[in-house]
Amino acid sequence: MRLRDHVVVVTGASGGIGRATAEAFAREGCAVVLAARREEALEATARECGKHRGARTLVVPTDTTDAEAVEHLARRAVEEFGGIHVWVNNAAVNAFGRFEDVPLEDFRRVLDVNVMGYVHGARAALRVMREQGRGTLIDVSSVVGAVTQPYSHPYGMSKHAVQALGSSLRQQLYVEGVKGIHVCTVMPATIDTPHFQNAANFTGRKVVAMPPVYSPERVARAVVKLVRHPRREVVVGPAGRALVRQSRTAPAVAERVMARQTEKTHLSRKEEAPATHGAVHVPIAGEGSVHGGWGGRRRTGMRRAAVAAALAGAAVAAGRRTGRGAPGC
Structure with a gap:
């Protein structure tokens, strides 16, 4: 599918997955609205x-918890470029801590940004898409939308809500007989973004990216692919896919696996960290x-190299066994 004429709105475009996704659509020659x-x-x-050749951009500073600001974002996109073909709900924040230790104002803010921000985006996007008769709404969720973690209770709750939002919207469009509008959910595993440094943290321990870590460009490619070939849900990262499968076949086991992994590798055992609200209430200054x-x-490249080496070694071993077994050939 040719994407050059598409108008794409990306929330959370200031960094991480949002910025990588905006650049991926710009590379396709799309008009990209950055929020x-x-x-x-x-x-x-x-x-x-x-x-990128042919790319056009529009910057619209937006707090997605403000419904009127999100409606303004949609209007600006239509006024500038004539419509909205793709809307990517991506803006999100996180707060780490024991359930009792996360301040209620931080807990509430995470839910407001990650859930109501997506609700506001979906309402604005679908209004335009219904008028056009076509469009793709993409919600960036997380693997923790299927398997939650200790220490990030509001984030896990919010991502489960995002899964439910996508499912219920697909159902509504189905019963209404709407054919040209698609709702897709992306579930990334751990991604190499500033997300962890910018999170609120009340654990007393430094938050680190839980391995295996994948690149934000990998998520961006998955998002672009969904516009060409819409699917209900896509998990990004083999480790994430394995965990989601396990959550569906052995949920109790998946819970224990995630709990152990989070405790051992998501919070540093060596570095302490002061309590901080991170970027939950006020964005971090700078260019992102x-x-x-x-x-x-780099880690993805190393994993692929290791797999390739293992396959090559297995092929050589198989060849030797075959050679020994057929001396007359």
């Missing part, structure tokens, strides 16, 4: 998108970035 709280970071994203310094792209 987040940080105008400085959005301008940096726009500069990167502008490097796609990557968080966790080596997602």
Whole structure:
């Protein structure tokens, strides 16, 4: 499918998966509307998108918890580019801590951004898409939308809600006989973004990216692919796919596996961390970035090299066994 004429709105485009996704659509020659709280970071994203031939950008600073601001975002996209073909709900925040230790104002804010922000985005997007008769709404959820974690209770709750939102919207469009509008949910595993550094943290321990870590570009490619070939849900990352499968066949086992993995590898055993609200209430200043310094792209390359080496070794061994078994050949 040719995407060059598509208009794409991306929330949370100031960094991480959102910025990588915006750049991926810009690479396709799309008109990309960039939304987040940080105008400085959005301008940096726009500069990167502008490097691609045919790409057009529009920066609209937006707090997705404000329904009127999100409606304004949709209007600006239509006024500037004539419509909205793709809307990517991606803006999200996180708060780590024991259930009793996360301040209620942080707990509530995570749910407001991650759930109501997506509700506002979906309402604005679907209004335009219904008028057009076509469009794709993509919600970026998480593997924790299927298997929750200790220490990130509001985030896990919010991502389960995102799964439910996508499912219920698909059902509504189905019973109404709507054919041209698709609702897709993306469930990334651990991704190399600034998400973990920017999270609120009340654990007393430094939050680190839980391995295996994948690149945000991998998620962006999955999002672009969904526009061409819509699917209900897509899990990004082999480890994530394995865990989601396990959650469906052996949910109690999956819960225990995730609990152990989180305790051992998601919170540092060596580095302490002061209590912080992170970017939950106020965005981090600066131009933002796609990557968080966790080596997602490098680690993916290393895993692929290891698999290739193992397959090559197995092929050589199989060849030797075959040779020994057929001396007359």
